[in-house]
Amino acid sequence: MSLFPIFLKLTGRPCVVIGAGRLAESKIESLRAAEAAITVIAPRAIDAIAERADAGELILRARPYVEGDLAGAFLVVAATDDPAVNRAVFAEATASGVLCNAVDDPPFCDFYFPSVVRRGDLQLAISTAGNSPALAQQLRKELNEQLPLDLGDWLADLGNLRREVVTAEPLNESRRLLLHQLAQRHVCAYDQCPSRLLAREHARTNPIPMEKA
Ligand SMILES: C[C@@]1(CC(=O)O)c2cc3[nH]c(cc4nc(cc5[nH]c(cc(n2)[C@H]1CCC(=O)O)[C@@](C)(CC(=O)O)[C@@H]5CCC(=O)O)C(CC(=O)O)=C4CCC(=O)O)c(CCC(=O)O)c3CC(=O)O
Ligand SMILES: NC(=O)C1=CN([C@@H]2O[C@H](COP(=O)(O)OP(=O)(O)OC[C@H]3O[C@@H](n4cnc5c(N)ncnc54)[C@H](O)[C@@H]3O)[C@@H](O)[C@H]2O)C=CC1
Known part of the structure; x- marks a missing residue:
């Protein structure tokens, strides 16, 4: 598979995350680092996400996903523990031209999250196109050790x-x-x-x- 590598400007762009568990949180952290305007939709949220909502760092809607939730979104991450919901999100995203990542469900992803080594504005993003996320993680660790901290x-x-x-x-x-x-x-x-x-x-x-x- 030939993936197209780009660095997106997400500042202020509406990004929706469906689900508010551990996996959602790790994607939310990536989106926050890019200053996206994040709305999270899930009936249950882990404390870390609820605290960010209380601090005004994202909007949390404490309810299940319903069709129409992606209106106006730039991209969406489907991170619920229900594959049927994640796939429904992907279907709405496809119908409305919104980029979708259904976490850990490659056929229902328009894009994948890379493994990232970061030093300020310098970022190295690693992709194995899903062949081995463990290898992406291992390479990140190796590169992280090699790159000077300053x-x-x-x-x-x-x-x-x-x-x-x-x-x-x-x-x-x-x-x-x-x-x-x-x-x-x-x-x-x-x-x-x-x-x-x-x-x-x-x-x-x-x-x-x-x-x-
Ligand atoms: C396709 C993709 C879609 C996406 O989620 O975007 C995807 C899919 C899947 N991951 C799975 C498993 C694991 N994922 C990790 C870790 C990461 N996975 C990430 C990305 C991606 N994962 C996208 C492709 C990335 C690429 O390869 O280019 C990283 C890079 C970024 C991030 O998640 O933010 C992050 C490392 C961050 C870091 O530390 O640097 C580990 C390591 C661990 O947890 O110990 C394991 C266990 C070891 C293993 O399986 O290799 C499974 C099987 C799930 C199951 O068993 O059910 C699937 C589904 C499938 O393969 O079908
Ligand atoms: N946590 C992990 O390391 C891994 C998790 N997975 C799978 O990924 C999925 C998500 O993982 P976690 O974040 O740990 O799960 P979790 O159980 O902590 O969170 C699931 C979230 O989905 C939400 N949700 C459920 N139905 C919903 C709906 N209809 N609309 C909106 N939100 C809904 C819940 O409220 C909750 O916030 C699970 O299926 C898990 O099996 C797979 C690999 C590793």
């Missing part, structure tokens, strides 16, 4: 520096080479950081042509 902070600095360079310099081959060079060095917030000095020197020797300035 990689997220470093990326944030590099991003700031890149924005400075992109604002100051015209789009040309020399800018592209500079950005590759900067990505190999340790950028720091310190004003005299070698990467920042290099970027400034580059800006000085490669002024933006007047017509583009």
Whole structure:
């Protein structure tokens, strides 16, 4: 199976989770990390989910799923302990063009949740297309051990520096080479950081042509 890997912007987008047990909670955590606007529908909710509802971090409707609950949703996760309900959710999602993940039921998924290694804005998402979730988890652990802990902070600095360079310099081959060079060095917030000095020197020797300035 050939899956299409993308990173979705979910901020503020309505996402519905049907079911409020342990499995739902792990998906809710992923959706929350992406700042989705989450509505959970389930007659029983575990404490962790009920507490998030009390804190105003998601909306909890304490009742069973009914057809029509997906109106206006961007995506839905069906995580009940009743496969028939999960499949009914998938059917409504398909009919109304909403992306659906029926947890642990691959034929009723439009997308799968990957295993993720995260350092700030840097994310490595691993998929085995359902062939072995255990392998995805094992690879996550191995990569997690290998990736430096400060990689997220470093990326944030590099991003700031890149924005400075992109604002100051015209789009040309020399800018592209500079950005590759900067990505190999340790950028720091310190004003005299070698990467920042290099970027400034580059800006000085490669002024933006007047017509583009
Ligand atoms: C298709 C998919 C659909 C989806 O849920 O999105 C799916 C399906 C199924 N998982 C099953 C089992 C397990 N899943 C895990 C763990 C994870 N499963 C995740 C994703 C996915 N699981 C999607 C494909 C991902 C991919 O491979 O690309 C992860 C990556 C992300 C997440 O869940 O958020 C998360 C690791 C997170 C992490 O730690 O990094 C473990 C490990 C454990 O729990 O110890 C086991 C036991 C070991 C094993 O089976 O390998 C079963 C059988 C259930 C049963 O036995 O009844 C099915 C159903 C089937 O295969 O038919
Ligand atoms: N927890 C686990 O590690 C695994 C669980 N599973 C299966 O995944 C399913 C879900 O697991 P858990 O989250 O642990 O189950 P759970 O039993 O803790 O939660 C089930 C949730 O579904 C809700 N629900 C039931 N009928 C509903 C309906 N008609 N409408 C809306 N919500 C409804 C319940 O209120 C509850 O919140 C179960 O079938 C379980 O067998 C499979 C593999 C591993």
